Each structure stands twice: as C-alpha cells, then as structure tokens.
Amino acid sequence: MNEALIQIGQQAKTAAYQLSLLDTVTKNRILTLFAEALIDHTDDILAANQKDLQNADQMPAKFSDRLKLTEQRVADMAAGLRQVATLPDPIGNIDKGWQNDAGLMIEKKRVALGVIAMIFEARPNVTVDASALTFKSGNAVILRGGKEALNSNLALTNILRTVLKQNGLDQNAIQILHDTSHETANELMHLNQFVDVLIPRGGAGLIQAVVKNATVPVIETGAGNCHVYVDKAAEAQMAVDIIVNAKVQRPSVCNAAEKLLIHQDVAEKLLPPIAKALSDHGVELRGDDRSRQIVATIKPAVEADWSTEYNDLIMAVKVVDDEQAAIEHINRYSTGHSEVIISDDYQSGQEFLNQIDSACVYVNASTRFTDGFEFGFGAEIGISTQKLHARGPMGLAELTTTKYIIRGNGQIRK
Amino acid sequence: MNEALIQIGQQAKTAAYQLSLLDTVTKNRILTLFAEALIDHTDDILAANQKDLQNADQMPAKFSDRLKLTEQRVADMAAGLRQVATLPDPIGNIDKGWQNDAGLMIEKKRVALGVIAMIFEARPNVTVDASALTFKSGNAVILRGGKEALNSNLALTNILRTVLKQNGLDQNAIQILHDTSHETANELMHLNQFVDVLIPRGGAGLIQAVVKNATVPVIETGAGNCHVYVDKAAEAQMAVDIIVNAKVQRPSVCNAAEKLLIHQDVAEKLLPPIAKALSDHGVELRGDDRSRQIVATIKPAVEADWSTEYNDLIMAVKVVDDEQAAIEHINRYSTGHSEVIISDDYQSGQEFLNQIDSACVYVNASTRFTDGFEFGFGAEIGISTQKLHARGPMGLAELTTTKYIIRGNGQIRK
Secondary structure: OOHHHHHHHHHHHHHHHHHHOOOHHHHHHHHHHHHHHHHHOHHHHHHHHHHHHHHOOOOOHHHHHHHOOOHHHHHHHHHHHHHHHHOOOOOOOEEEEEEOOOOOEEEEEEEEOOEEEEEEOOOHHHHHHHHHHHHHOOOEEEEEOOHHHHHHHHHHHHHHHHHHHHOOOOHHHEEEOOOOOHHHHHHHOOOOOOOOEEEEEOOHHHHHHHHHHOOOOEOOEOOOOEEEEEOOOOOHHHHHHHHHHHHHOOOOOOOOEEEEEEEHHHHHHHHHHHHHHHHHOOOEEEEOHHHHHHOOOOEEOOHHHHHOOOOOOEEEEEEEOOHHHHHHHHHHHOOOOEEEEEOOOHHHHHHHHHHOOOOEEEEEEOHHHOOHHHHOOOOOOEEEOOOOOOOEEEOOHHHEEEEEEEEEEEEOOO | OOHHHHHHHHHHHHHHHHHHOOOHHHHHHHHHHHHHHHHHOHHHHHHHHHHHHHHOOOOOHHHHHHHOOOHHHHHHHHHHHHHHHHOOOOOOOEEEEEEOOOOOEEEEEEEEOOEEEEEEOOOHHHHHHHHHHHHHOOOEEEEEOOHHHHHHHHHHHHHHHHHHHHOOOOHHHEEEOOOOOHHHHHHHOOOOOOOOEEEEEOOHHHHHHHHHHOOOOEOOEOOOOEEEEEOOOOOHHHHHHHHHHHHHOOOOOOOOEEEEEEEHHHHHHHHHHHHHHHHHOOOEEEEOHHHHHHOOOOEEOOHHHHHOOOOOOEEEEEEEOOHHHHHHHHHHHOOOOEEEEEOOOHHHHHHHHHHOOOOEEEEEEOHHHOOHHHHOOOOOOEEEOOOOOOOEEEOOHHHEEEEEEEEEEEEOOO
C-alpha cells in the first residue's frame, strides 16, 4: 500500500476527531470564511482553471463546459457555501431516547461518520460542494477528482485549507489527492483502516467500477433510468405537462425521465399529443411495435433501450397491458431512482406507491423533484440508489451516523 | 458465475416482492406456525443433527457444543419464533412526512430491504433466528451456514419452507445453500444483482474474509474488544462489580469486556481489589509495567494484547495518566463495540460519552447490556460495529430501508 495514501488516511482520521467535536457556530463561521476566501481569490482560481482548460483542448465540449470556471461560477460556489452555513446541523440530535428495564437511560445520538472519501469526475464545483457538506456534518474528506481538473481542484482546496489553518483548525479536514492515477484511486477504495464511506459521483462507468472494486463501504449514487407511467385514468393535459417537464427541463441529469409507459386503453388517445409535445421539444422517441402502430414517426426500440440512461433528448416508449405490467417492467429495468404514475384513480395510485421498488415514487408529479433543494434538505451530496444507509437525496443527515450513549448507576447484567 | 446460485438469487428476489406486500397479521401467524412445526418435528431435527455430530467427532468441544441440538434447544428456537411474532412490525411506518414548497406531500416510508444473505458458522440456531427476523421484516433470506451443520440446517429450513408452501406463500422466502464450498460462498459475496445486504455472523476471521471479498453491501457485526475505564472519581465497589460482571458473566460473547484501563491516581487503591475479584473468578490478568508494580501476579502484556478479543477469561490491564490517555487508547485499539467509564464526576462522564467513537458508550454500567433484548428491541440479528446503515444492536428496524412516496397534483419543476 502506497505510503503517501496511508499518511493521508491517518491525517484525515486525526482531523475527523477534531471536527467531530466542533460546535455549529464555529462550523458556520468557517463556511462563511470559505465563501469569502473563494471570492477574494477568484483570479487565482480562474488562472488555475485556465491551465486545466488548455490541457483539455481535445476534450468534447460537454466535458470542458463542466470543467470551465467563470467569475459567476466561483460566485455560485461561494453562494453554495453560505447556503450550507444556513442549514440545520444534524450533529448532536437525539433521534430517540428511553429508559430500559434495568433503568439505564439510552439515547441514540447523531454523530459524524468520520472520514468520507469521494471519487468524482472533472467538475471543480464538486470539490467545493463536497467540502462544504462534509465539513458541516463534522466529517473529514479525502477528495479524488478527475485528473483534467487537478489544477483547479488544488487551487480551490488550498484556499479552503488556508482558511482552516488561519483559524486554528486542522487543515487535513479537507485533503485532495495530487496523484490522480488509477492505481491510487484503486488503493483509496481499499483504505478500510481510515475511510468510513466512499461516495463516487459521476457517470455509470465510474460508479460501477467503484462498486466492483471497493472494500470500503460505498454509497451508490446517481444512476437514473426513471419512468413515467400513464395510467388509463390519467388526465391528458397533466400527462403531457409532466412528461415534457420530466424529459426536457434538464435532460442531462439523473432525475430526468428516460422511459414512457402507457396503458393500452388510452394509448391511442394520449400517445399522439404526448409524442407531438416531445417532438416539438426536440426529443427523439424510440418505441415498441404497439407504440409505433399509433405514432408512425417513433423509431424502433431495441432491448438495450429499456435499461439505458440516455441523459439526452431521447425517450423510449412502450404500450403496456395494464398497471401490473407497468410495475413489473419498472421493477425489472429501473435503476431504483424515481418513477411516476399519472392517474386520477385512487387504487392505481396506491398500488404504484406500494409496489414500485425505487427511492422516490410519485403520483402526478415530475421526476425532476428528486433533489435535495426540492425536498427541503438544501444542498445534496448525491442521490442514493442503494437501500443501505441512505436512499434518495442525501443531505447533511445522510452524512452522519449514530451512537448509543447510555447512563447508568452501577447496573450489571443478571 | 454459478448457475444454481443465480437461480437462488432470482428466486429470492421474486419471493422478496411477495413478502414485502404481506400484512403483519399474516406474518405473525406464519411465525407461530413455524414454532409449532419445529416442535412437531423435533425428532427429525435431532436425527439430522445426530448425523452432523457424528461427522464432527474430531471437532473441539466448544464447537460441537454450539452444533448440538437437544429437545430443549429446539423448544428454545420455537420460543424465539413466537417472541419475534410479538415484536412490532417496522414495515409501513412513516418516519417523517412534510409538504414541500411546491405543495408535494412527501413521506419517508419504511420498507423491506429485499434480499438478505447471511454467512455463518456451524450454529443451527442462527438458521432459525435469521429466518424469523428476515421474514418478520419482509425480507427474503439466503442462508449459507457452516458445512458441519448442513444436515441440521436442511432439516430446519425444510420444515419452515413446508409451512410457507402449505400457507400459499413462496417457499423461496427462506433458502439455504446446499453447496457449502468456499467457492460458492465467495460467489454469494458477489451476487450484487440479487443481494441487497450480506451479514456475516461468526468469528473475526469469517467477518474479515467477507469484508475483504464482498462486492455486495456488507454489515460488519460482532467484533468486540470492549474497554472499561476506571476514572479517578470511580466508586470502588461499583468498579469491582461492573468489571467482574462485564468480564465473567459470559466471557465468550462480543459484549464481554476485554481491557481494563485505570487512572494512575486511583490505581494503587483500586487495582488490588479489582485484580483479586477477577482472580477469584478465574480471570488471567496481563498488564503493563505500572499495573504489574501494583499487583505482582499480573503477567506481562505484549502489544498484541491491546487489540485482541480474547472471548475467554483473560483481561489486559493498563494504568493511564488521565482520562484523555484512556480515550486515546480506546479510540486507537477498540473495535468500536462498547466502552464504559466508571466515574462519579459529571465532566469526566460527558467527555467520555462525547469523545469515544464506539457504537455504545456507557457511564457506570456493564458492557453486557449491549444486546437487542436488553435495549428493548427483542431478538437481534447481530451487533453492528460499522457506521453505515446500522450501529449497535440490530433489531427488526435495522433490517429495513425507506422509500419516499410523493403525492402531487400535476406539479412540474420550474
């Protein structure tokens, strides 16, 4: 094992201990100072980012746009830090407390996880977001960002670390790997002695690589093959509005809808206006035979379409026999992120809510609401699509754990 | 990948779906029928167990005692099933609910995890305990018990599966691997497509092997290097009583105390009576130089003693400079299970509760209370020593997850 990485792990663990004891007022003050320092050093950040952009001149526009920082984007990062300062601090909450049969007072108290590692792609804003959320929740963070963003990330973390140091805090609360090799990322996935949880953030390829390789506990985030099911009792205009919103309002994100299922009894009536509205927004439709018999412009779908997250202006359509067929299809192909039924029937809505096995299940609303801000949690570290520890939008509370504190007066077990 | 194992995984997933929709009355009725069926088939169970015992005649007495079933032990298993029937069902609870800014009604509802796999040693009672707890919490289970107990485990699961079948339920809610090879156990650790969580239960070797190999999410249980720290403000008799209870009441279990730390200001006064009481109960003491200068019969401890879980009548002793030294020692060597301070000083107790990073932190009580029944949860599936998902005694609630159900009336995101 890489000696430098072990040292980073040890430093993170030491810093985590100090962080776990910090009060909320101090944490909020530091977050505000982080924001001010970013603004003050905007020129340095943009200069470092310029180096990354120059190195990345072969990169597709989609990636270089994510990598690029501007004065406005630095201001947005600072605003994000200030917003995290305003969020309630989960640390110290007593989730429940009771007296047991032997008279012990047992309390389940919310505490920091300890050391959180994050592996992510070349998006410098994740560096700041992740630092803010882990710091506020009392955790140390080890960041491993995409190599294309290394100069930007070093500039950003140096500014944050300087603020920590100037305020008498352990600057190793926030560390970033300078070595962006795959070997070192792989070793980070095996740093069980120091890392309490690893959160990958990025495309499906990155996340699956982490899940397959890591021995440290991982939280899977962000895979979103989201479905909208139009029930036979759907209201026509609501169906059009929700589907268009879920598909086109921001097609590149994980809570955008990718699949449309429609009940056979209403497909002839509702599919043409839905297809028209989607086409008007530039969406390419791919469908099964039954949908193509109704709307001839729909291209044929292949099996792989049903499990693909396009993150693009593409949607696959299937006509289903009934609600049960829709539920079976979704539970088979979904990534377990967000699914919607559009229906005015009480029973259909209940069945969908009960039987769909996903993090967020909606009646009559857009999948685009699966989001920390929309849920009222504030900034999020990701959307968990696994069942362990956290499911759905992960805010500050999901970056904590609990411990039992027990007060007795000499109790022994009989 | 093993075709038979994939089929078991698929069958478990199908059964889990049915189980997740069962009401509590039905689940409790089946648990009671499980209990009756075990009693009715006691002779079959004992005959199968006899085969295992004959095959295991080279086994150390400690292991064959765990393997051995008697009429009383079968009755105890049945009583355990009936007890699980009386526990509150966590499924369907709404942990919280609120209306968001857009008017969506969001509820966080408790649901089953899905498919739980368990890998455990040759203890047939775990087969029944695990089946009861996973069934009550609406999960399908895939059991992989020690090969020495295979006949007993097959007899037990056949009885439970017959009850399921006779009551129109999917008998694959409870499956046990007939193939007890290491290869198949290893493949089970990689069955991510079907297994939602894997809980190993057994010795440190088994658990570490699972943590290192598995790609499915794992909950680590049962490693218990528990500490008692005697503060300078400790009450003498309380210290003796708690230490003796924590060490000797049941030394083979994970919540037994393994280490004793004592403040230097009271070591000369308190260590001799504590050492005498422990010796009277047959405990071998191993200590640092300072403790051996006070009590000459203490044998010398080596570095490995500080991290060893003895599960036996052995305890290591160290004299510490102050409470901070005790806290540092514990946070360095502990497995994060249960730690105790004995003190009548308010400030010392608070510091210990705040700064110790373990699942259960006590003031003035025995570590032996870290237990599902003692906490009031009823039967437990294990004691989690990790921070993700569950920490401390894991009852029914820890075998569940949540999903968000969201009711709207046409909301789209602006």
